Amino acid sequence: MHDNEEVEIKKGYDKQLLKRLLAYAKPYMAWITVSLILLIGVVGADLVKPILVGNAVDDIITKYDTMYSIVDEDTEGAIKVKDVYLVSDEKNKYTEARKAGIIYDDAYEKPYFLISDIDISEISLLSNVQKVSSKDGKYYISYNNVKKEVISLNDGEIGLLRNDHINGLVKITIIFIVVLILGLVITYLQTILLNYTGQKIIYNIRNDVFTHIQNLSIQFFNNNPVGKLVTRVTNDTETLNEMYTSVIVNSVKSVLMLTGISVMMFILEWRLTLAIFLVIPLLIISTMLFRHFSRKAYREVRTKVAAINAFLSEHISGMRIVQIFSQEKRKMNEFKKANGELKNANMKQLIVFGVYRPSMYLIYVIGLAIVLTYGGNMVIKGTMSIGKLIIFIQYISNFFDPIQQLAEQFNILQSAMASSEKIFTLLDEDSIIDNKEDSIKLDKINGNIEFKNVWFAYNEGEWVLKDVSFRVSPGETVAFVGATGAGKTSILNLISRYYDIQKGEILIDGYNVKDLDLKCLRSSIGQMLQDVFLFTGNINSNVRLKNNEITDGKIKKASKYVNADKFIQKLPDKYNEKVYERGATFSSGQRQLLSFARTLAFSPSILILDEATANIDTETELLIQDALYKLMEGRTTLVVAHRLSTIQHADKIIVLHKGRVREIGNHQELLAKKGIYHNLYELQYQEIN
Structure with missing residues (x-):
């Protein structure tokens, strides 16, 4: 995903973005329509209240004579x-x-x-x-x-004389209270309905974003910081939530209020209304300036928030390395810089609002002065009643709030449009591993693997694998050796289809991996990596991984196979022992043993070991090797190991060099060839001695 945070958002409202945003709202248009109808009632109640006050003054309170x-x-x-x-x-x-x-x-x-x-x-x-x-x-x-x-x-x-007036005042007061309560009830219903609808929409967007992220290739995650992706799923979707639940409806409410107040003022006294409208040019100028500067401020804040999230995600995850190399002071300075940039961006936004709001209040005071001066003069001359003057004073107070809200909501909408562009850019990311609708779901994968003239590159033109061909029969143990960068791990990733190849064909049991159902394929492959990831929870949940078909008994059985049960039984809560993020409280060897237990609990048809015993001490490795020999029986096993001593008993060893297959054979055959494998073996033998 090429996500440049500094890219200017297209001017105006991007029609394509709006179209896609409205598509998410389409299933809930009935609820949104009801909410808008209720909104008309809210606006009507707000318009009626000043009229009731004015009529009370004119028809009752001022009837002295x-x-x-x-x-x-x-x-x-x-x-x-x-x-x-x-x-x-x-x-x-x-x-x-x-x-x-x-x-x-x-x-x-x-x-x-x-x-x-x-x-x-x-x-x-x-x-x-x-x-x-x-x-x-x-x-x-x-x-x-x-x-x-x-x-x-x-x-x-x-x-006694004014009893009718007093009764009339009581009636108007009751009507006013009824209108007030009715307006509050309608506002409550409208707010609840709209927020419920907004949460449903955002729920669907978050699901779509996370589902899409899960289907992206590993290359995508190599190129994008985790913090930025978290910002997309949380902060950016929450900005859209504010747009759905607040901006759109409040904008409609503001427009209705402005229209309603303008119409009512013209009906009551058109001359005073025209006098008030003399401040409209000031409103337009101040609002346009606010929109211009606040748009820039909003974008800068969003950029800095994403940057600091990415920084925190990376450095908190790597805090151990920071502390090992005593980089706390330098990283603190980097954080202070990022934090300072975010603070400055927020201050710019505050300054824009700090100037706009008082300017709006000043314009309001000018409008109020016009009402009091011109309207008061009309009252003195007898061409307008005191009640109408009071109505105008209340209307003028309500007239400027919607304008200010429209300006502020416009900028929230701009922020939402910026967030939606980032979200849809992520959703449009095409480095996705497609799972065909008519994909083949095999009841069982036997483990027959074949590479036919496979070419693969992470970046276009930079070939990692070049015309690679080999075959692995069911139940065979095949090891891949070669120098760093030869393409060993890439082959294992392609079998599980974490990437798609550019040329050639990869077959599993005679079927192209692109035609197989992804879930079916990956659930049949048990992959044990050198870098073990444990989730927050407990030991049981980390082995089971939400698969309820894996019973506690099966977990214990798998743990005993890989000798993980020995250290688990020594823990206070045994299999219910709490696991913190990334398994920070366990040693590297313990995490690796749990990874073995997790893989074996799923009973895969194909085992993949990518330097899986690199972090295990010699004694533990011997125990694991013993368990692995039992488990590999009847399963296709693919091994990547730099220590050639661990693969001497493999049925087949494939030697890779600069992305090409150079030698294939067993340990003795390859030594006899005196080729690349022989040289690697001799080099390691000399290092050991």
Whole structure:
């Protein structure tokens, strides 16, 4: 995988990436559609709440001056209807009234008065009240050189007169609470539904990525750091999760909110709305600048995160080597450099957000100032109500949040697109070992192996094997010898089909390995390597490898064959002894013995030993050789060993030199030829002596 972290992501939204991302969402479109429908309800609730507040102010709270009809009955039983008018100075507030020139006596305490015997035509004149005074316990108001007596009301009397208003306010409050709760419930359902859908999508993506990684050739893992691959499966998929569960729906919500608020403001007062829209150019400029700089910041952070993950994965795994060669200080300096680069990248991102958010707040304050100045002037002139002004103030507060969210979500989307490109680059990696849909599944592999004119190269043109041909009969033990780089291990890897050859043909029991089912092929081959890998768990789980057909009895039997049972029985928990990552608490010899037990427990038809006894002391090796002789009986065994003394009893020895087969025969035959094998044997014999 040629994954250059610094490559610029294509501008705009790559249609192919989006198409592939939507393909993962397609099975859940019904749930996503329901979530979007619920989102409309959430936006509707947010738009209604300011309207309810504004209506409460206009229709109820500010109804200070109201005409009432009082029904009275005189002493003779006749019914009389008297129109009275409730007036208040509270709409001006006490200090504002003073500024308007209204004079209050010291005895003035009550803000509400009831005036009777007033003509409807005089009601409009009450706004010109210039004086509220009291004399002999009575109250008077003066306006336009007219002085009228008014009745001062106590709190109980005011409550009786405004009982309908109070009831109306209670109803609106109940409606407001119902809308609020309904909005919260819908938001909860929508969030749960969307996150559930997002997790299902990401679950499928992670499965696809890991499944694809498992099918890649060994060459791929040689060329790519483990930390980078871990970043792909974890960090990058989590970024996509945020896109599915947050960005897309929140972007739709932001657009709906902006549209809804704009429409509502135009309906309420188009002139004030146009005045507010004067800040739109500032919004566009600041948002475009934010998008430009934050996109770069996001990419740099993702690059540095992948780099530090790769560094940590490699050096924590190789910490023993670091400590053996006293490289702690140098590696610490390297880590400080990588960590510092990540910190600087994060700081750049923080600076971008630190500038953008206050700039958005400044634009919001400008918009609010326009509402208060222009809208307040309209209220004073009587062309707009106080309730509408309050609605605009709330709408203007809600107007800038979606814009800021859209800008931030755009950058998360950019980050998700960058992550998706990396993920799909990995999924498009073609160094995969294909398993044909109509592959052949053999009930049993006998172990007849044949190489026909095989040519193989890890890198194009650099041939490792050149026109290699040989045959191994079932039950034979064949050893491969030769200098380092001759191609011995490559032959073993090709038999298990960890790589595909460029020319020639490899046959197992007469079938081309490319036509055989991979699982069937590899499960029939027991491969014991010099570098033993143990997984976190216990001894039983490392031998069984999740194969429930392998019983505890079979594990113990295999362990006894390779003499691993001796050291296992000395452990505190025996076969349940905990195994840490890579088997760090076991010696090299113990790990090798467990590897032998693991291989033998699977009862393979073909045994492959690649320097498998290199890390075993002489005494342990003798015990293993004894077990191997028993196990190799009736099985095809392929051995790679630099110590020729370990392969003298092989049925056939194949000598490789610079990728070609130079000699084939048994030990005595090859010595008699006085060729390459004879020279290697003599060289080792001299070194021993």
